[in-house]
Amino acid sequence: MKKFIAPMLVGATLATAAYAADDSLKAEIAALKVQMAELKEAQSKVNYEALKSQLLEVKAHDAGDNIKWDIDFRTAYDIMEHKLGASSASMIPAPGFPSPTYTMGAGAAAKTNKNSVWTNKLTLGMAAQPVDNLVFKGALGFYKTFGQSSVGDYSMFQDFDWYGSSKPQGENVIRLKEAYFLYFGEAGDMPYTASFGRRPSTDGFMTNLRADNAHPASPVGHNINMEFDGASFKFDFEKLTGISGFYAKICLGRGFSDTAGSYSWDFSSAYGADYANPDMDLAGLLIQAYDDGQYKVMANVFQGWNMMGMGMNVNMSVADAANAYAQSMTFSPTGFLDVGDMRGASLSLQVNGIGNEINDFLDDTIFFASYAMNQTDPSNNAANDISMDAVSQGNMAAALIAGGVPAAQVPATMQGMLDSMNGAGMLGSQEKETGYSYYVGVNMPGFFEADRIGLEYNHGSKYWRSFTYGEDTLAGSKLATRGDAYEIYYNLPLVAKNLTAQIRYTYMDYDNAGSDMFFGQTGNPAGLMGMMPYVESASNLHLSMRYRY
Amino acid sequence: MKKIFSILLASFLLVGVMSSSAFADAAKGQKYYLKFLKKKTGMNGAKFATQHTQSEWKALFANDSEKFISTYSEKYPNLTKFFSSDKFKSKYSEHIADFCIEYASDSGNVPSC
Numbered sequence: 001m002k003k004f005i006a007p008m009l010v011g012a013t014l015a016t017a018a019y020a021a022d023d024s025l026k027a028e029i030a031a032l033k034v035q036m037a038e039l040k041e042a043q044s045k046v047n048y049e050a051l052k053s054q055l056l057e058v059k060a061h062d063a064g065d066n067i068k069w070d071i072d073f074r075t076a077y078d079i080m081e082h083k084l085g086a087s088s089a090s091m092i093p094a095p096g097f098p099s100p101t102y103t104m105g106a107g108a109a110a111k112t113n114k115n116s117v118w119t120n121k122l123t124l125g126m127a128a129q130p131v132d133n134l135v136f137k138g139a140l141g142f143y144k145t146f147g148q149s150s151v152g153d154y155s156m157f158q159d160f161d162w163y164g165s166s167k168p169q170g171e172n173v174i175r176l177k178e179a180y181f182l183y184f185g186e187a188g189d190m191p192y193t194a195s196f197g198r199r200p201s202t203d204g205f206m207t208n209l210r211a212d213n214a215h216p217a218s219p220v221g222h223n224i225n226m227e228f229d230g231a232s233f234k235f236d237f238e239k240l241t242g243i244s245g246f247y248a249k250i251c252l253g254r255g256f257s258d259t260a261g262s263y264s265w266d267f268s269s270a271y272g273a274d275y276a277n278p279d280m281d282l283a284g285l286l287i288q289a290y291d292d293g294q295y296k297v298m299a300n301v302f303q304g305w306n307m308m309g310m311g312m313n314v315n316m317s318v319a320d321a322a323n324a325y326a327q328s329m330t331f332s333p334t335g336f337l338d339v340g341d342m343r344g345a346s347l348s349l350q351v352n353g354i355g356n357e358i359n360d361f362l363d364d365t366i367f368f369a370s371y372a373m374n375q376t377d378p379s380n381n382a383a384n385d386i387s388m389d390a391v392s393q394g395n396m397a398a399a400l401i402a403g404g405v406p407a408a409q410v411p412a413t414m415q416g417m418l419d420s421m422n423g424a425g426m427l428g429s430q431e432k433e434t435g436y437s438y439y440v441g442v443n444m445p446g447f448f449e450a451d452r453i454g455l456e457y458n459h460g461s462k463y464w465r466s467f468t469y470g471e472d473t474l475a476g477s478k479l480a481t482r483g484d485a486y487e488i489y490y491n492l493p494l495v496a497k498n499l500t501a502q503i504r505y506t507y508m509d510y511d512n513a514g515s516d517m518f519f520g521q522t523g524n525p526a527g528l529m530g531m532m533p534y535v536e537s538a539s540n541l542h543l544s545m546r547y548r549y
Numbered sequence: 550m551k552k553i554f555s556i557l558l559a560s561f562l563l564v565g566v567m568s569s570s571a572f573a574d575a576a577k578g579q580k581y582y583l584k585f586l587k588k589k590t591g592m593n594g595a596k597f598a599t600q601h602t603q604s605e606w607k608a609l610f611a612n613d614s615e616k617f618i619s620t621y622s623e624k625y626p627n628l629t630k631f632f633s634s635d636k637f638k639s640k641y642s643e644h645i646a647d648f649c650i651e652y653a654s655d656s657g658n659v660p661s662c
Binding site for chain 1: 574575576577579580581582583584585587588636640657658659
């Protein structure tokens with residue numbers, strides 16, 4: 001009996017339990033269904049577009065509302081050689097820096113100087129865009145020779161404002177290379193920009209290729225390549241004219257500010273103007289006449305006022321009463337003064353891809369040609385203060401008379417000799433002088449996927465004067481050359497775009513002195529006072545590795 | 550001196566031969582945009598690139614630019630022939646993609662002077 005009852009009890013219990021479990025499961029499923037429906041309803045109310053927009057806002061804020069940095073760091077090794085010609089006189093610098101005194105010595109024989117220099121160059125780029133139509137851009141520059149150096153004992157102009165972070169210095173200093181804001185606006189169908197600050201004015205159009213920079217900075221690199229403070233106003237005429245890429249940009253700037261600063265040694269008014277060189281100003285018009293991605297035509301015209309030249313105290317002595325020309329001179333720089341105005345222009349064409357789909361090599365080859373000119377307008381103010389003691393004056397007068405000059409004409413002759421050394425004029429001339437330069441180059445694919453080979457040539461005439469003080473060629477600006485300059489370079493990506501290498505060889509064959517100098521007597525094509533030795537040729541082998549991110 | 554120079558030159562060339570990596574080039578992409586697309590899209594490169602985020606551009610240019618070609622052929626029928634060409638797929642698209650990604654709406658890239 002028990003045998004029957006026990007299984008029956010078990011069966012009844014299980015059946016009851018199963019029934020109860022089925023009810024509970026049903027209840028749970030029903031509850032889950034309700035929850036699912038609630039979730040679906042809640043989900044349907046979520047606005048994904050709004051979420052996406054919020055996420056983008058966060059990303060944009062993160063990327064654009066703070067300063068965004070980029071790094072450009074290069075280590076380079078430069079080997080330079082300068083060949084100096086013989087001269088009728090040579091300078092012997094005397095101790096006394098920073099106001100050196102030079103004594104004109106005997107003629108110098110031709111000689112060759114060789115040196116090699118290691119450098120580190122760091123540019124920290126900055127960018128911020130708090131709103132769509134306003135941008136800030138800047139760059140901090142550090143460029144220095146390895147270790148402690150003797151640079152500071154030699155050069156008066158080493159850290160000059162126009163190239164302070166574009167030439168290697170002897171000191172560990174980070175300088176401001178660029179800082180400007182840019183406002184974007186639209187006047188009808190004409191977009192425009194307005195910008196003030198320290199300009200992106202180095203390694204511009206065409207010269208960006210030898211610098212291995214993908215994008216050129218603002219001006220035409222052929223005649224302007226230097227650090228500069230000012231403003232620009234760009235007007236985009238493409239929509240109005242239908243001409244691809246057509247824009248004009250007015251550029252204004254000041255290369256020298258005449259101000260005594262505060263607490264000046266002569267107790268003049270704070271930041272008052274008290275200097276021999278008034279403000280040096282420049283106004284230019286940069287025109288991109290056409291750019292369709294393959295053909296690009298650019299031009300510029302500019303006018304500079306109150307260009308600066310170096311003045312000197314010149315002390316002459318004539319030791320020999322039998323020879324009026326047996327002079328010796330001692331002179332020391334006195335500072336800058338206004339030597340006149342200068343104007344210039346350029347016209348450049350770049351072809352990015354030769355022909356149309358002829359082959360990949362030509363499609364990837366860039367060719368450019370450019371012509372530039374300059375014209376001086378000298379003020380003819382005397383630049384030098386000349387003095388001669390009484391004994392020397394007597395010796396000179398006696399020597400002139402002994403040489404056949406009538407006594408009555410001696411004072412005028414002596415004055416004429418002194419005047420010829422007053423340093424008046426621009427580029428060593430008291431006439432308006434015109435200089436010109438042409439510049440051609442090709443940048444083509446190399447042996448691998450993204451390496452590039454470049455060849456460049458430029459020629460400058462006797463009175464050619466460029467504003468290429470910021471050009472990064474240690475042996476001297478090749479584009480300032482009064483003569484011929486040849487260059488070959490090879491750019492090789494090592495690790496994607498982030499680590500690259502460059503080998504570059506530049507040779508400059510000078511026809512005249514005064515390339516890459518200031519605008520007064522130091523720019524004389526015959527050498528300072530027509531007597532000083534000058535570099536006849538120079539070469540620069542440059543090897544570098546560069547990190548960018 | 551000569552020794553240092555020789556070592557430097559040798560290491561320079563060695564690193565160069567050992568490395569050399571292929572990559573797309575945004576500058577080339579910009580050139581191709583100006584040359585082939587700008588006139589027909591009616592907008593400059595910066596505006597074109599900011600139409601999408603970086604991830605959106607990457608998705609559009611994935612699988613041989615499949616989605617980019619279909620989307621933009623529809624938007625700009627006069628570019629269909631160009632987008633469908635072998636040259637576009639084999640030569641131009643990777644650089645145009647790199648350009649679009651570099652200047653995308655969320656790239657944080659700031660236009661300059």
